[in-house]
């Protein structure tokens with residue numbers, strides 16, 4: 001009688017464990033556990049207003065970007081964050097997320113410009129114009145306000161930028177053809193307009209940056225940047241890290257229709273040489289602030305894949321559960337057989 005009860009208990013345990021395994025296996029394969037989907041935000045994080053050398057007021061600029069289908073705009077005037085309040089108020093009214101920023105504008109010891117985009121800061125860094133503030137010190141100031149420091153147009157204002165590629169205090173880089181290495185570097189990368197006046201209108205319609213964000217708030221934008229969920233669009237092509245391109249492919253259904261493709265004054269043709277991320281690219285020619293910055297990109301970057309990222313973690317979990325189930329059944333069966341043998345050898 002006792003052994004019968006024991007066998008029943010063991011059998012119940014086997015059935016319960018098997019059901020649990022089936023449930024867990026099913027859960028692991030359930031679509032609801034697939035990687036999170038993100039909102040695809042169209043952004044520009046470098047723009048000037050009448051608070052520095054731009055010709056658009058913050059209100060005009062916010063409306064311009066909203067009308068062009070953008071979701072996020074950073075106001076980055078030289079030396080000041082004063083234009084932010086007006087831009088933020090208008091952005092809130094019309095549904096455009098505005099980021100407070102500033103273009104730190106100082107110089108290298110040889111007198112050439114050294115520009116850094118400060119994003120998400122609380123107020124102006126108050127670094128004087130033409131000061132020779134140490135590079136790391138600039139980023140330390142930005143980080144003291146929990147901001148992000150982005151090297152601005154390195155091809156025109158950081159003639160020695162190659163020396164700074166591995167500096168961990170640099171959060172990110174504005175990109176062009178010479179900056180292809182940033183895509184897989186682990187740094188933040190972005191393609192900005194550096195908008196000043198109507199000369200840049202063509203650029204707004206031709207190239208931009210996408211973020212894959214959990215939401216459209218300032219926090220959502222900052223998080224997406226820090227997690228490198230960044231895609232660049234230009235020359236009719238998407239560029240980004242393999243990780244970001246895979247995420248983008250998974251989130252394509254939420255992508256808005258791109259702005260009209262440029263029909264005239266098309267972007268500068270692709271360079272004929274192909275940079276690779278592991279070599280030091282030659283800096284691109286200087287972009288002068290009086291002309292529309294051409295979007296020049298690497299030509300060898302991976303194209304976005306339409307294959308969703310492998311769910312290898314889920315598959316591993318499934319295999320592990322299946323293996324554990326088999327081991328448990330064998331172990332319990334062994335115990336049952338031994339118990340039965342004992343019963344046979346020593347009858348009451």
Ligand SMILES: [Zn+2]
Pocket residue numbers: 103115152153
């Ligand atoms: Zn600049």
Ligand SMILES: [Zn+2]
Pocket residue numbers: 046047048103194
């Ligand atoms: Zn600028």
